[in-house]
Amino acid sequence: MENKICQHEEYEIISAMPEAKIIRCRECRLVLALKENGAKPDEIYQNFYAQENASRFNFWMEFIIKTFRFWRAVKIAWLKPKAKSILDIGSGRGWMLYFLQKYFKFKTAAGTQISQAAYEFSREKLKLEIYNQDLLSIDWNKNFDLITLWHVLEHVKSPEAYLHKIQELLKKDGLLVIEVPNYNSWTSVLTKKYWLALDLKHHLTFFTPATLTQLLQKYNFKVKSIGTFSLEYSAFTSTQSLVNLITRMDNYFFEWLQKGGFNLKIMAHLVLFSILFPICLIINLILYFSCKGEVINIVAQKNDG
Numbered sequence: 440m441e442n443k444i445c446q447h448e449e450y451e452i453i454s455a456m457p458e459a460k461i462i463r464c465r466e467c468r469l470v471l472a473l474k475e476n477g478a479k480p481d482e483i484y485q486n487f488y489a490q491e492n493a494s495r496f497n498f499w500m501e502f503i504i505k506t507f508r509f510w511r512a513v514k515i516a517w518l519k520p521k522a523k524s525i526l527d528i529g530s531g532r533g534w535m536l537y538f539l540q541k542y543f544k545f546k547t548a549a550g551t552q553i554s555q556a557a558y559e560f561s562r563e564k565l566k567l568e569i570y571n572q573d574l575l576s577i578d579w580n581k582n583f584d585l586i587t588l589w590h591v592l593e594h595v596k597s598p599e600a601y602l603h604k605i606q607e608l609l610k611k612d613g614l615l616v617i618e619v620p621n622y623n624s625w626t627s628v629l630t631k632k633y634w635l636a637l638d639l640k641h642h643l644t645f646f647t648p649a650t651l652t653q654l655l656q657k658y659n660f661k662v663k664s665i666g667t668f669s670l671e672y673s674a675f676t677s678t679q680s681l682v683n684l685i686t687r688m689d690n691y692f693f694e695w696l697q698k699g700g701f702n703l704k705i706m707a708h709l710v711l712f713s714i715l716f717p718i719c720l721i722i723n724l725i726l727y728f729s730c731k732g733e734v735i736n737i738v739a740q741k742n743d744g
């Protein structure tokens with residue numbers, strides 16, 4: 440089995456799609472995408488960012504994303520005010536690390552990034568300490584106060600190997616922050632194969648609050664907080680998934696955000712989007728204290744005991 444992620448043997452098939460079979464481990468309940476002949480990670484992520492300027496969207500979208508990266512830096516600084524070192528695994532273009540170094544007195548702000556364009560951007564433009572390698576192939580002799588993975592763990596072949604390595608890299612009482620899509624979210628359940636965060640081109644593992652908590656405990660982390668709301672992802676993911684379901688099309692609006700251009704179809708999608716977006720925002724706010732929101736955001740502490 441190519442993408443065997445947990446060590447158990449018995450799986451049930453939840454759904455079979457052309458790109459992948461979605462299977463669930465009968466033992467640990469982890470949900471995996473099993474791809475027959477998927478491309479290698481290097482190939483998939485080389486075109487994730489534009490070659491020339493490492494952008495993904497137009498100017499205004501990029502500006503909004505940058506604002507959200509500043510917000511991440513604020514949250515990190517607030518979580519561990521005395522922290523001086525951080526490792527961001529799958530560090531995007533490095534904006535959060537840049538802000539932490541510039542405004543929050545972080546001495547070490549390191550990242551890993553396998554996409555060449557984003558790697559060069561963060562090293563050359565933002566002057567950050569970034570490694571153009573998979574976490575598992577890096578030999579470090581240093582430890583970090585904080586390690587973060589923002590929408591990364593669902594992409595990697597072996598989340599368990601990652602957690603094992605992170606455990607070694609964290610300082611005593613160090614914090615691990617993970618955000619991934621929530622497979623138990625209300626739109627995942629409602630829209631199934633139209634769920635935006637299914638993203639079978641990139642995603643390999645699907646977590647629920649229960650399975651991610653269990654995995655962290657297995658690797659000796661103590662879960663300190665768990666939430667399922669994200670200002671950046673929740674309303675957008677819900678809306679795009681509902682629009683997908685209604686129009687029976689995959690992520691037309693989301694892809695338009697990256698490509699641009701105008702036609703009648705995008706006008707119709709824009710109208711649907713603007714009607715559903717505020718409704719979805721309200722639903723996600725109402726679901727704030729449930730575990731049905733679009734992301735899982737977990738803060739866990741290294742357990743030395």
Ligand SMILES: [Zn+2]
Pocket residue numbers: 445446447464465466467468469
């Ligand atoms: Zn399992």
